[in-house]
Amino acid sequence: MTEEPSGGDLSRLRQLNGLAVIRALRDDKALTLTELAKRTGLSRASTEDVARELIGRGWVAEVEPTAGTVGRPARRYRFRADAGRVLGVDIGGHTIRALVTDLDGEVLNSATLAVTPQLGRRQRFAALDACVSTALAGAGVASDQIWSTGVATTGLVDGTGRVMLSDSLTEWTGVDLAAHLRRLVPAPVRVENDSKLAALAESWRGVARYAKDVVFLLAGVRTGTGLIIDGKLHRGFGNAAGEIGALPAAGWLRAPDHLRAWSGGKDEFEDVFLAARDGDRDAVRAVRRYTRDIAVGVSALVLTLDPELLVVGGGFSRSADLVVQPLRRELDRWCLRTPEIRVSTFGDEGVALGAVRLALEQVEAALSGGAELASAEIFGATGRN
Amino acid sequence: MTEEPSGGDLSRLRQLNGLAVIRALRDDKALTLTELAKRTGLSRASTEDVARELIGRGWVAEVEPTAGTVGRPARRYRFRADAGRVLGVDIGGHTIRALVTDLDGEVLNSATLAVTPQLGRRQRFAALDACVSTALAGAGVASDQIWSTGVATTGLVDGTGRVMLSDSLTEWTGVDLAAHLRRLVPAPVRVENDSKLAALAESWRGVARYAKDVVFLLAGVRTGTGLIIDGKLHRGFGNAAGEIGALPAAGWLRAPDHLRAWSGGKDEFEDVFLAARDGDRDAVRAVRRYTRDIAVGVSALVLTLDPELLVVGGGFSRSADLVVQPLRRELDRWCLRTPEIRVSTFGDEGVALGAVRLALEQVEAALSGGAELASAEIFGATGRN
DNA sequence: TACATTATTAAGGAGTCCATCATTATTGAC
């Protein structure tokens, strides 16, 4: 939300103060003017002025004053999260998920659709369209009410929203996801890799909320990573940051093979972990070998970035109790300082939440006067030049 | 230089505009009011007002108007880089170097002193003191005229300016460098690892000037790295970012052995490179093996960060023609996208320049109202609350 | 010398913020 603080007009100052008020209101349920004034550092009079303007713009609303206190009851204000809606979509190999949320990221409705990695491009698009429509309909939101869309997909994504490379989805390389979604929902679209967005979700409202530098490990059938550096998602020059798995020495490609071997070559991993938890020798060994292979690459990430936190998410995080301990031991062997390790609590929904966050980042950029947004009635007025 | 743009007073706006003017003036030699106004986006009248105030504060000076143009000659303004002085110190194993510069980082005087890694703590401190004194005296600057000091040293450094761990310097672990330098020069001191500061120098005014994400490789007797992420030096939670050399798989510890073997175990590397350039089979092979060992770790850094640029500096960068090509080939083998590789042009002075930059960052932080600085006469007036 | 060009100076107006004080609404004690 921070931008270059280059000076300017008086209106620029008003805009900054408006942003400060909104930020204060977003952090709390509702605040009185005096509280707001204290939090923003403005005088009461100015705060009132700013608040009045924000109400006029539709960003802020008044709520019932609370009774029961001494003195004249204060009017209280809240951020109008219901002023707009955003859409977050996760296009995975096995599921497509769409979330409709308000401007606080509060989920209004979600839709999930089972698919397979082998689906062709047209079928996958059809499933995507159906899933989005269901989510919108269930939330009672028309597509032109959506302010911004965020999309997660496997593979490498370029800056314009095109899939540059996807190993795990058939006929997916080269797809222009942004264009497709813009046809579906007339709002700005941003597309990003799923592991990166899962990391973003953790940093937004997950276990990595208070950490500045985070390595996120998506442990599942595929292994992926997302890096949060200085509180922001790090993409890299070619959007390929965190692809340490490409290094053969890291051994990420063969890592799941240890688990596959136990289950007879199939991609069914529930059982290995169950057996390992029951003490099955072979299963325990398979899990340990898997962890050891993963750990080399993770060590490279950790040594490179020296993060405060390592977050483990993805399908295997349900069996985190089996993975975290050996992982920590392995990291202790290689790293100068093993970071704290935490397990994601989002389950399957992390990626989609990250997509929501991506959409919200666009809204916030527009709020501070950067990008454009569809709903110009409200937004255009904010970016008055 | 960017901070949180939280709003506030009207004076805050003036401060922001003052900063914008200073920034514009620092980018150019000298500007007229009209040019300044265009660049800052302010009106001419306001620009004049701001400029007048900055002149009063000592930050800006008027220069001779240029003759020979049509119309009334415009007054021209420049940033007063001579308003203050900063000190940058590089404490290396074999040399201690001190630079005295103005606020533009223009070197006024430099002093170098040869030392050895085996020097005891007291002797090293004595050499340091002598070097700093020489540099100050040669520049005609008294120690209390220094606004800010930056220090580079080998090893891990903590946030308070204490050396947490130094392998290559004897009796250096645990030294409180910041405290020692504050006794020498009464100004705020910041201490940082030498490789990190060399990277900072490249990103400041070296070959990495225009890149946002950079991996800097210090190739020499020791191998070190510095990471620039999103234009800023990345330190890591424990200030240990980039220490990929700790990973045995990276092979950085044994890498110089290939070169040492050629020269009979001594730390004399000039000859190997000379011989290799002359086509000596064994020398060429030694260099290639060295490069191959280095490349694994570099690949890990590159795959992690996906930087735009890889900069090679340090002692071996003088023989860059021999190292860069094989390095690129090795990286092509491992990396998804090999970044552009450039060679530092700073020679030995890069680290000290980075220390200067560290000092200047402190000055700029104080300018934008963050930290405190010694010379309160000028600075205190800026941070008027 | 007149004119075109460009910069400076001055004045008036608008927007934003702050401090202060009178006013209003509510609670709790008598």
Next chain:
DNA sequence: GTCAATAATGATGGACTCCTTAATAATGTA
């Protein structure tokens, strides 16, 4: 029920910063 005490609201005036416009000044060229 009346009266302090408390705390928020509303209104006024002042200060600061920026912008626009118009008049004035300095230089080069025809």
